[in-house]
Amino acid sequence: MSINRAPKSGFAAEAQKKINSKYSEELAAECLEWVKEITGEPINTSGDMDNFYEVLKDGVILCKLVNAIKPGAVKKINESKMAFKCMENLTAFVDVCIKTFNVPNQETFQSVDLWERQNLNAVVICLQSLGRKVGQYGQPSIGPKEADKNVRQFSDEQMRAGQTIISLQYGSNKGATQSGLVMGNTRHM
Template structure:
């Protein structure tokens, strides 16, 4: 829980303020409403950080959520409120989320939720899981995932492109080395 850490000060406090500033109450509320629909649990769907943390901190609701998307993906859900059991639940959820297709860069670390370090990353992970839920016939949230848009170019088109020098590569028009005095010092 968040009470295990000392109060941050200085640079650490400033960094934590920046992390907390990224948190969106609207997205958190959307996520909690989606979780409520899928699990059928009567949870408070207010999007403020305190409620979001309290609803999800022990990981049991997260495990039930992924089991609703794909039954049996989390074998054992710990009901104990002991710290390591709760963190096991959160880890089981994260592993299940990866198996369901959530990219690694959109997941969070256990301490982000358990110690309330970065609740925004938890929201991002649940939003990503919400997009993936549609692939399993469940209600989804957020924008629809993009589909593959493969392009095929003819040999002629590819050869034509190799003759063009883009401006990203820079230009040396008018460049010379006049005025550069390597090794020649200024005499007084």
């Protein structure tokens, strides 16, 4: 937790415990290994939460990562350890992920997720998603391969034939009747 926050209790503590339970040390270590390989920075690649947080919290390594993939992606990397400067780095990283590498919004994180150690799993998900997208830039990728589009072309005749078939998704009303219903009678439970 951040030094500036009171310890969570009650429902907030339970919710934080549930969020933390989704964190995978193996996936985090894989992400840090990938970051180390691309950036060439001498970072500790242990996947425990404390190390993952300490390596990435200021956003400098993350900005260097996207600059190593695509030079000039982040214009200015703030080396200062002041909170708002570090959060600017994190925001710049996420913006580049979305706008340059087409990482979906739902697979990114907010800067407070990392800076205040709220949701480190979201950071792992973002790094994996970025890792899938960078193959086109000649970089090694991580995580499962992204699916390719399977566009199908149907002729007009096939489209008309498909409109005449009643799908099983519409259900069936065979055997349904209103026998036994008497108007005005109350429902007995």
